[in-house]
Amino acid sequence: MQGNHSHDLQLGFWRKYVFSQDHKVIGIQYGFTSLLFLLFGFTLMMIMRWQLAYPGQPIPIIGSWLGDDRAPQGIMLPEFYNQLGAMHGTIMVFLGIVPLAVGAFGNYVMPLQIGAPDMAFPKLNMMSYWVYFLGGVTMLTSFVMPGGAANSGWTSYPPLSDIATIGQTVWLIGMVFLITSSLLGSVNFITTIIQLRAKGLTFMRLPFFVWAQFVTSFLLLLAFPPLEAAGVLQLMDRLAGTSFFLPSGLVVTGQPLNVSGGGSPLLWQHLFWFLAHPEVYVLILPAMGIVAEVIANNTRKPLWGYKSMVYAAIFLGFMSFIVWAHHMFMTGMGTIISTFFQTTTMIISIPSIIILTALFISLWGGSIRFTTPMLFALAFLPMFGIGGLTGLPLGLSATDIPLHDTYYVIGHFHYVVAPGTIFALFAGIYYWFPKLTGRKMNETLGRIHFVGSFVCMNAIFMPMFIVGLAGVSRRLWDGGAQYAHAQPVLHWNEFMSHGAWALGVFQLFFIFNLFWSIRKGKKVEENYWHATTLEWATPTPPPHGNFITVPEVFRPPYEYSVPGAKKDYTPQNQPMEA
Amino acid sequence: MELSHAEDIKKHVKVYISVFVTLLALTIITVTISYFNLSVVPAIIVALIIASIKGSLVASYFMHLISEKKMIYAALSLTAVFFLVLIFIPLLAMSDRIH
Amino acid sequence: MEIPYTIKARPDTGLINAKLGIWLFLASEVMLFGALFSSYILLRVGAVEWPHHVLDVPLATVNTAVLITSSITMVMSWASLMMKDFKKYKIYMGATILLGFVFLTIKYFEYSHHIEIGEIPSKSTFFAIYFTMTGLHMLHVIGGMIVNSYFWGPGSKMWKTQPERFTNRVEVAGLYWHFVDLVWIFLFPVLYLL
Numbered sequence: 001m002q003g004n005h006s007h008d009l010q011l012g013f014w015r016k017y018v019f020s021q022d023h024k025v026i027g028i029q030y031g032f033t034s035l036l037f038l039l040f041g042f043t044l045m046m047i048m049r050w051q052l053a054y055p056g057q058p059i060p061i062i063g064s065w066l067g068d069d070r071a072p073q074g075i076m077l078p079e080f081y082n083q084l085g086a087m088h089g090t091i092m093v094f095l096g097i098v099p100l101a102v103g104a105f106g107n108y109v110m111p112l113q114i115g116a117p118d119m120a121f122p123k124l125n126m127m128s129y130w131v132y133f134l135g136g137v138t139m140l141t142s143f144v145m146p147g148g149a150a151n152s153g154w155t156s157y158p159p160l161s162d163i164a165t166i167g168q169t170v171w172l173i174g175m176v177f178l179i180t181s182s183l184l185g186s187v188n189f190i191t192t193i194i195q196l197r198a199k200g201l202t203f204m205r206l207p208f209f210v211w212a213q214f215v216t217s218f219l220l221l222l223a224f225p226p227l228e229a230a231g232v233l234q235l236m237d238r239l240a241g242t243s244f245f246l247p248s249g250l251v252v253t254g255q256p257l258n259v260s261g262g263g264s265p266l267l268w269q270h271l272f273w274f275l276a277h278p279e280v281y282v283l284i285l286p287a288m289g290i291v292a293e294v295i296a297n298n299t300r301k302p303l304w305g306y307k308s309m310v311y312a313a314i315f316l317g318f319m320s321f322i323v324w325a326h327h328m329f330m331t332g333m334g335t336i337i338s339t340f341f342q343t344t345t346m347i348i349s350i351p352s353i354i355i356l357t358a359l360f361i362s363l364w365g366g367s368i369r370f371t372t373p374m375l376f377a378l379a380f381l382p383m384f385g386i387g388g389l390t391g392l393p394l395g396l397s398a399t400d401i402p403l404h405d406t407y408y409v410i411g412h413f414h415y416v417v418a419p420g421t422i423f424a425l426f427a428g429i430y431y432w433f434p435k436l437t438g439r440k441m442n443e444t445l446g447r448i449h450f451v452g453s454f455v456c457m458n459a460i461f462m463p464m465f466i467v468g469l470a471g472v473s474r475r476l477w478d479g480g481a482q483y484a485h486a487q488p489v490l491h492w493n494e495f496m497s498h499g500a501w502a503l504g505v506f507q508l509f510f511i512f513n514l515f516w517s518i519r520k521g522k523k524v525e526e527n528y529w530h531a532t533t534l535e536w537a538t539p540t541p542p543p544h545g546n547f548i549t550v551p552e553v554f555r556p557p558y559e560y561s562v563p564g565a566k567k568d569y570t571p572q573n574q575p576m577e578a
Numbered sequence: 579m580e581l582s583h584a585e586d587i588k589k590h591v592k593v594y595i596s597v598f599v600t601l602l603a604l605t606i607i608t609v610t611i612s613y614f615n616l617s618v619v620p621a622i623i624v625a626l627i628i629a630s631i632k633g634s635l636v637a638s639y640f641m642h643l644i645s646e647k648k649m650i651y652a653a654l655s656l657t658a659v660f661f662l663v664l665i666f667i668p669l670l671a672m673s674d675r676i677h
Numbered sequence: 678m679e680i681p682y683t684i685k686a687r688p689d690t691g692l693i694n695a696k697l698g699i700w701l702f703l704a705s706e707v708m709l710f711g712a713l714f715s716s717y718i719l720l721r722v723g724a725v726e727w728p729h730h731v732l733d734v735p736l737a738t739v740n741t742a743v744l745i746t747s748s749i750t751m752v753m754s755w756a757s758l759m760m761k762d763f764k765k766y767k768i769y770m771g772a773t774i775l776l777g778f779v780f781l782t783i784k785y786f787e788y789s790h791h792i793e794i795g796e797i798p799s800k801s802t803f804f805a806i807y808f809t810m811t812g813l814h815m816l817h818v819i820g821g822m823i824v825n826s827y828f829w830g831p832g833s834k835m836w837k838t839q840p841e842r843f844t845n846r847v848e849v850a851g852l853y854w855h856f857v858d859l860v861w862i863f864l865f866p867v868l869y870l871l
Contacts, residue, residue, distance in 0.1 A: 223708075225712060229712035229716070240798045244802065260802060262720070267716055325667075325671060333675065590756065598745065605745065612871075621870075
C-alpha cells in the first residue's frame with residue numbers, strides 16, 4: 001500500500017532528518033558523509049605527494065601543525081608516511097567510494113527505479129548508515145592514538161600488523177563496524193530488489209543500474225564475512241596474545257617474540273583477499289550501472305546488448321569469488337594452484353570486456369548530448385579500458401613477478417577507481433541532481449571540472465606505469481629516491497605530485513557548483529533529462545512513499561527513439577496503446 | 579508457511595519430535611565413535627558425515643527448508659558453492675607450494 | 678506508508694520480506710563461520726602437533742543435547758502460535774531461553790576450568806581457535822537469547838494486535854536460533870572429537 005499517511009508528517013526534526021528511515025534521507029546522509037571522507041582521503045594523498053616530490057623537505061603551511069611525532073620541523077617521518085598511505089587507501093575504499101556508490105546512489109535511486117515506496121527494512125537501513133558513521137569516526141580517531149593511525153598498508157598484512165601500534169587495533173574495530181554496516185545494507189538491497197519491484201517490472205526490465213546494485217550486494221553479503229572473521233582473529237592476536245598469523249620463531253628487533261607461534265601470515269592473506277577481490281567489483285559495478293543510465297539517456301537510444309550486459313554482470317560477480325590469489329602470486333605458490341588462479345583471472349576479464357564493449361557500441365548511431373554527466377560517462381570508457389588492460393600482466397604470474405608491489409600496480413588500480421569509478425560517480429551526481437533538487441548544476445563549471453580532472457588524472461597515473469616498469473616499489477616513503485634503479489624515473493614524482501595538487505584545485509569547481517546549485521541553480525522542469533526510468537516519474541523532490549499513484553511497468557528500461565512514438569522517449573510506466 | 583489447519587501443524591509436530599530423537603541418537607553415536615580412536619582421515623569423514631546428517635535434519639525440518647521457495651534455494655546454493663571454495667581452495671594453496 | 682509483503686507473501690516469490698532477509702543474513706553467517714572453519718583447517722594442517730583429549734567431551738555432549746532440545750522447543754513455540762495457543766507459546770519460548778542459559782552456564786564452567794589451568798588462547802593455536810570459535814558462537818547464542826527474550830516479554834504484546842505478523846517474527850527468530858544450533862552441530866565434532 002503506498003501513498004502518505006498523515007501520521008508520517010508529524011515526525012520531529014531528529015526523526016525526520018537525523019534518524020530518518022526514509023531511503024532518500026539516508027541516501028543523502030551517505031552521500032555527504034562519503035564525499036567528506038573522499039575529500040579527506042584525497043587530502044592525505046596530497047600531503048603524501050609532497051614527500052614523494054620533495055623527499056625530506058618541510059611540508060609547506062601545514063608542516064608545523066603536524067607535531068614532532070609526525071613531522072619534526074615539518075619534515076615527514078617515514079612512520080607518518082606509512083600512516084597516510086594505509087589510511088588513504090582504507091578511507092577512499094571503505095569510507096568513500098563504497099558508501100557513495102552503494103550507500104548513497106544505491107539507497108536513493110534504486111527504490112525509485114523499481115517503483116518501491118522505500119526499502120524493505122527501513123529501520124535496518126537507518127542502522128546501516130549510523131553504524132557506517134560510527135565506523136568512520138572510529139577510523140579517524142586512530143590518527144590521535146599513540147603511534148598514530150594504522151600504518152601497515154590498507155591490506156594490514158601480518159606479522160607487521162600484528163605487532164603494529166595501537167592505531168591498527170582501532171582500524172580493526174572500525175572495519176568491524178563498516179563490515180556490519182555493509183552486511184545489513186546488502187540484506188536490505190537484495191530483499192528490496194527481489195520483493196518490492198512494481199507490477200510489470202520483471203527482472204529483465206530492470207534498469208542496468210539496479211542489476212549492478214543487485215550483484216554488488218551479493219558480493220558484499222558473501223565476501224565480507226571472511227574479512228570480519230580475519231579481523232576478529234587479528235584482534236585476538238593483538239589483544240589476547242594468540243598466534244593466528246604469527247609463525248613460530250619470529251624475531252622482532254633482535255628479540256624472539258614471546259608467543260605460541262604456529263600461525264600463518266598467509267591465512268590472513270587468503271581471508272583478506274577473499275573479500276578484497278570481490279571488493280574491487282563492488283567498486284566498479286555501481287559505476288558501470290551509472291554510466292549505463294547516463295549513456296542510454298544521452299544517446300537517446302536503448303543500450304546495445306542489455307541482456308549480454310546483465311549476464312556478464314552476473315558472471316562477473318560469480319567469478320570474482322574465485323580469482324583472489326592473483327594478489328598472492330609471489331607467496332611461494334605451486335604451479336597447480338597458480339594456474340588455477342591465472343585461468344580464472346583471465347576468464348574474468350571477459351565479462352568486463354563485454355560490458356565495456358556494449359557501452360561503446362551503444363554510442364553508435366546515437367544522438368549524443370554532450371552534457372556534463374555524459375562527458376564523465378564517456379571518459380569512463382577509455383579510462384576503465386586502460387585500467388582493465390593494465391591488469392592483464394598482473395593477472396599472469398610470470399609477468400607479475402617484476403610488476404608486483406611496484407608503482408605499476410598503483411597505476412593500474414587507480415585508473416580503474418579514479419578516472420574510472422569516481423568519474424562515474426561524478427556523472428551520477430550531475431545526472432541525478434535535478435531529481436533531488438529540481439535544479440541543475442552549472443554546465444560551465446561542470447565542464448571545467450571535467451576537463452581539469454581528466455587531464456590531471458592522466459598526468460598523475462600514466463607515469464606510474466613508467467615508474468613501476470622501472471622497478472620502483474610501492475609504499476616507499478621517499479618515492480624510490482634511495483635506489484639506483486629509480487634514478488632515471490625519479491623526476492616523474494614531482495610531475496605526478498603537481499598533477500595531484502592541480503586535481504585538487506579542479507575539485508573546488510565541483511564543490512562550489514554542488515553547494516551553490518542547491519540554492520541558486522537554474523530551476524528545471526520535472527524529468528529534465530527526458531529519461532525513461534521510473535525514478536523520474538515521482539514528484540521533485542520525491543515525497544515520503546515516493547509515488548503518488550502505485551506505478552505499473554509496461555516496457556523495457558530504455559525506450560528511447562521508438563519508431564512511431566510521439567516523443568523521443570517513452571517512460572517505463574506509460575501503458576501500451578490499446 | 580501458509581498452513582492454517584491445526585491438523586497440518588500436528589503432523590509437523592510429529593515430524594519435529596522424530597527429528598529431535600534422531601538428532602539425540604546421532605549425537606550419542608558420534609561421541610561413541612570418537613572413543614574408537616580411528617585414524618585421522620576416517621575419523622574426519624565419519625564425524626563430518628554424521629554432522630552433515632544432523633545439520634540437514636535441522637535445516638530441512640526445523641528450518642522448513644524442505645518446503646522452501648526457489649529464491650531461498652538459489653541464494654543458499656550460491657552460498658554453498660562459495661563456502662566450499664573458502665574451505666578447499668586455501669587448503670589446496672597451502673599444500674601446493676614451492677619448497 | 679506501508680511496505681508491501683511484510684505480512685502477506687509476494688505472489689511470485691512466495692516469500693515475506695523478513696523470511697528472505699533472514700535467510701540472506703544466515704548466508705552471510707555461513708561465510709563467517711566458514712572462514713573460521715577454513716582457518717581451523719589451515720592451522721591444524723600446518724601444525725606440528727595438535728592436542729587431543731584436552732576438552733571436556735561429556736560436558737560438551739550435554740551442551741549439544743541442550744542446544745538440540747532448545748531447537749525443538751523453539752520450533753514448538755512457533756507451532757503453538759500457528760495453532761493459536763499463546764500459553765503454549767510462552768512455555769516453549771521460555772524453555773528455549775532457559776536452555777540457552779543452561780548452555781551458557783556449562784560454557785562458563787568449561788572456560789573457567791581451562792583458564793584456571795593456564796589453557797588460555799595464547800597458549801597454542803589449538804586453544805586460540807577453540808576459544809575464538811566457541812566464543813563467537815557463544816556471542817551468537819547470547820544475541821539470540823536477547824531477541825527471544827524480547828519476543829517472550831515486551832514484544833509478545835503484538836500477539837493481541839497483529840497475531841500473523843507476530844507469528845512471522847517468531848518464525849524468523851526461530852530460523853536464526855536453529856542456525857546457531859546448526860553451527861554448534863559442526864563445531865562440536867570438529868573441536869571436541871577430532
